[in-house]
Each structure stands twice: as structure tokens, then as C-alpha cells.
Amino acid sequence: MEEHSFVLFKNDGDEVDISATKDSVILVLSGEPIYEPIASYGPFVMNTQAEIYEAMEEFQNGKYGVLN
Numbered sequence: 001m002e003e004h005s006f007v008l009f010k011n012d013g014d015e016v017d018i019s020a021t022k023d024s025v026i027l028v029l030s031g032e033p034i035y036e037p038i039a040s041y042g043p044f045v046m047n048t049q050a051e052i053y054e055a056m057e058e059f060q061n062g063k064y065g066v067l068n
Contacts, residue, residue: 006045016028041056
């Protein structure tokens with residue numbers, strides 16, 4: 001699994017086993033399925049590839065703020 005990856009598990013079962021070969025940080029979120037398409041790239045998760053491109057452009061143009 002690559003660093004900074006997005007994983008979508010099936011909505012099946014009641015356990016998830018996770019192991020790591022080195023120190024890791026894992027963010028696990030859960031919720032009711034919304035049955036919409038998912039597109040992801042880096043930190044961006046949207047519904048379509050077009051929305052990903054738009055979010056990347058907005059980020060690069062500083063629409064989400066800047067860090068100094």
C-alpha cells in the first residue's frame with residue numbers, strides 16, 4: 001500500500017484487521033453509505049475526476065488559504 005492512500009472497505013462484516021511494517025498513522029472514518037461514486041487523488045476525495053481537477057486548481061490558487 002502506498003503512503004497517503006485511500007482505502008474503501010466493503011460494507012460487510014464487523015471487524016477490520018490492520019497491520020503495519022513500520023510506525024504509522026491511520027485515520028479510520030465510518031458512516032452510513034451514501035451510494036455515490038468516489039474519486040481520489042492525494043488528499044482530495046470527490047465524486048468525479050473533474051471535481052478532483054477543480055479542487056487541485058483551487059488549492060494551487062490559494063482558495064483554501066495559505067500556510068506561512
